[in-house]
Amino acid sequence: MGAGDRERWNEKWSSVGTGTDHRSPLVELVAPWLPDAGRLLDVAGGGSSAAVEFAKQGLAVTVADVSDVGLSKAREDAALAAVEVDTVEIDLEADPLPAGPWDVITVANYLQRELFPTMIEQLAAGGILAIVIATETNLERSDKPGRPFLLDRGELPTLVPGLDVLHHTEDWRPNGRHEAHLVARTS
């Protein structure tokens, strides 16, 4: 990852600002399988409201992201909601994933295919992996995100070999994006 990526995301999260509430589809997606307690890692979750929602629901949440501004936003949003989240500033293309075992790992809107085996390894027994990423079909309506950030159609389940897939759908969503949604569990 270039330093430019961190700067780009810092700029983006600065412009979004603390307290902005856009409800992540992750929250609804994983709800039927979310444990009442345990350790949750939100991968590339800087700036997202999902981490705060999970902390409000009783999980011990860690957000890992390269953007220090996004991570500050996550902490500030958590404080506004009277909960806490841990944050880890990390370049996921260069640094190891924060050590598990994690009861839940979530990823939204960040595609790094080589991270999947590590995420699976770091799940606890019975641990849940929940993913939301746009697919190439999204290009029919929008040129962003660009192709490198999009899944192939039907690809997501192939990235979680050995896990039990509990839920997988690919469709146009209320947010206007064509997304793959997946929840899988270690057996």
Ligand SMILES: C[S@@+](CC[C@H](N)C(=O)[O-])C[C@H]1O[C@@H](n2cnc3c(N)ncnc32)[C@H](O)[C@@H]1O
């Ligand atoms: C599209 S945003 C998604 C944020 C959040 N998951 C959500 O759905 O709102 C992508 C996130 O990935 C982070 N990111 C990009 N490259 C990264 C890298 N190499 N290591 C860690 N985080 C990275 C960015 O800082 C940004 O917060």
